[in-house]
Amino acid sequence: MAAVQETVDRVKAIDVDQYKYGFETVLETEKAPKGLSEDTVRYISAKKNEPEWMTQWRLDAFRRWQTMVEPTWARVDYPKIDYQDAYYYSEPKNFSGPDSLDDVDPEILKTYEKLGIPLREQELLAGVKTSKVAVDAVFDSVSVATTFKEELKKVGVIFCPISEAIREHPELVKKYLGSVVPASDNFFATLNSAVFTDGSFVYIPEGVRCPMELSTYFRINERNTGQFERTLIIADKGSYVSYLEGCTAPQRDEHQLHAAVVELVALEDAEIKYSTVQNWFPGDAEGKGGIYNFVTKRGDCRGDRSKISWTQVETGSAITWKYPSCILRGNGSNGEFYSIAISNGRQQVDSGTKMIHLGKNTTSRIISKGIAAGKSDNTYRGQVSAHRKASNARNFTNCDSLLIGDQCGAHTVPYIESKNASAVFEHEATTSKISDDQMFYCMQRGLSDEEAVALIVNGFVKDVLQHLPMEFAVEAQKLISISLEGSVG
Amino acid sequence: MLEIRNLVVDIDDKRILNGLNLTVNKGEVAAIMGPNGSGKSTLSYVISGKEDYTVVDGEILLDGENILELDPAERAALGVFLAFQYPLEIPGVGTMTFLKAVMNAQRKARGEAELTTPDLMRRVREAAEELSINQEMLKRPLNFGFSGGEKKRMEILQMALLEPKLCILDETDSGLDIDALKIVADGVNALRSPDRSFLVITHYQRLLDYIVPDTVHVMANGRIVRTGGKELALELEANGYADYRQQAAE
C-alpha cells in the first residue's frame, strides 16, 4: 500500500498531460541522409563496420521489403507513414563506440541519470538498489554504454551491443539471427532486418544461471528518426536469464516510428524471463505526436523442457502493434505471457500473444489485463494453436478488460486452433467497468477520485505485476497510475 | 452536530427531498423510519456528498460548517461515515489493502501520521474479532462474493476503524440473521459516545430494541413529518404509515 500512496503522490505532483520523460537532450548528431534506399542500408552497415555477409543479409531483406505491403488487420487507425520522410540512422557526433564510459558524452550520461538509469557501475553499486542490474543503453541508433560486462564475462555470459556481437561473435549471430523471426516474417520485421541499428545481444552458456538481471534501456532522442532495435538472446542448455527492457522518448508533435525485433532462443532446460516496461511518448490528450510502436517479439522454446515467459507493461506509444509470442517446439516446453496494457487519451493498443504448440506435452499460460480510459481503444488479439503432433498441449488464457469512463473501447479477439484432439485450451474473458457507485463508495471512505482509481486498477493488475522483478514492479505500479491520470472526473 | 435546514433535492428534475429539516445533537442516536421510496437513502447520499443530486435549496451543517461544497472524501475526513444499504464490491482489492488505504487517507487529510503496517493489522484484527469477522475474510477482495450479512458487518468494521463523528446506518439490519443483528448492534453500541452522533435508518423496531434511539423521526415524501421519542417506533410498528402518507400528500 505504501506503493499505492507513493503512486498517488506522484500522480498529484505532475500536471495533466505531462509526460515525465518528455525532455530532449540537445546534442550534435550525425545522421544518414533522409529516406530509405539501398544506399541507406549500406550506410548503416558501413557505420557499424559490418562484415560483407551482414550487409548482404540486410540488402536481401530490403529488396524483399520493397515487395511487401503494410498490414491492415490490426484495430488501429493512423495516417499513411511516408517511409522516405524519416531518418534511419542517428548517432551522437564524435561517437567513439561504447568501450569506455569516460568517452561517453556527459550529456548522454545525464540523460540516463534523469531517466533514473545510472550507467556508472560504481554508482549502481553505491545506490540503494540491492540487486545488481547490468545495463545496455541504446540512444537513437547506437549503444552508448554497457555495464558490468567484465563481471559477466567471468561466468561466460556475453552481454553487448548487437553491432559488437556481429563483429566479435559472428558464429553465434550467423547461427541465430533471423532463426526465430525470419527476415521475411512481416512488413515491419523485414524493414527492421534491413535497417536495424542497435540493440542487445545476450548469450548465456550451458548450465549458467546469469548472476544478475540484464537490461536494455532504449531512448529515442532525435527528431524524425525511427528506432529499429534488434535484440537477440540465446540461453544455452540448462541456463537461466532474466532480462528487462525499458523505453522512453521526448515529447514531440510529430509521430515517430519504432519497429523492433526481439528474438529469444531457449535450448534444452533453459529459461528466459523477458520483462518490458514500455513507456514511449503516447502523444497528448488530442492525439498529437507519440510513437508508432510496431514490434515483432518472438521466443523459440527450441529445446525440450525449455521455458520462455514474456511480461509486459504497456503504457506508452500512440499506437501499439505488438504480439510477443512463443513457439513451443521442444517437448514439455512452456510459454507464458503476462500483460498489462493501458490506454488513455487517444492511444490505440492492439496487442496480445501467440502460443504455437508444436511439441508434445507443451503448456502455455496467458494472463492479459487491458485497461482503457479516455478516448482510447484497447484490443487483445491472441492466438493459441496446436500442431498435429502436439499431443497433450495445454493452454490457459485469461483476458480481462477494465473500462474507465464511457468513451473508450475494449475488444478481445481470440483465435484458437487445434489439430490434435488431446489438446486442452481454456479461455476466460471478462469486461468490467469502474462504476460511479464504486467510485463513490471509495470516496465516501476518504479516497480522492485518483486514489480510488489507482487502488482499483492496481488490484486489477496485481496478478501480472507479481511476475515482474521486484524493483520493476514498484516502478510499473507508479507508471500505471501516472498513465491513468486525468481519466476520471 | 448535524443540522439540516430546508433541504430540497432533485434527481433528473424529479423532486426527492422536499424541504427537509433535521437536527441531530452531539452524542445523540436518531432513528429515521419511513415508507419505501420516501427518500431515506437519498438523504444519506446527499449528506455524504454523492454526485447525481441537485441540491436546489437548503444547507447541511456539520458542527456549524456548511459541507455542501465539499467532495465526499473531504466530508469523510471531517468524520461523515455512511454504512451503505447495498455495500459495493471492489474486485481485486484485498480487504486489508483497502482498509489500510482508507485509514491512512483520512489520517493524512487530518494531518496525522500514517499507521505502520503492524499497528494497522493489530487494530483491524481486534476490531474484526469484536464483530466475529473471520480473519480469512480480510484476505479476500473487499465485499467480493461476501454474503449480504457479511457485507453489513464489514461496513460496521470500517466504521469502527475510521472512528467517525457522524455515523449514518442505512438499513444495516436488513439481511442480518438474529445472531448477526446482535453482533452488529453490540458493535454500534460500543461506538456510542458523547462525541459521536448516529443516524439510524431502519424499517424495523427490532433493531431499535438493541440500538435504543434517543429520538425517532418519521420521513414521508421527502420530509420529516413527525419526531418523537423511542416509543414512536412502537406506535409505527402497530399502525403503519397510512396516516403519514396522507398527511404528506396534503
Ligand SMILES: Nc1ncnc2c1ncn2[C@@H]1O[C@H](COP(=O)(O)OP(=O)(O)OP(=O)(O)O)[C@@H](O)[C@H]1O
Ligand atoms: N437515480 C434515480 N433516478 C430517479 N429516481 C430516483 C433515483 N434514485 C432514487 N430515486 C427515487 O427517489 C425516491 C427515494 O428513493 P430512496 O432510495 O431515497 O428511498 P428510501 O426511503 O431509501 O426507500 P427504501 O426504504 O426502499 O430503501 C424513490 O422514489 C426513488 O425511485
Ligand SMILES: [Mg+2]
Ligand atoms: Mg433506502
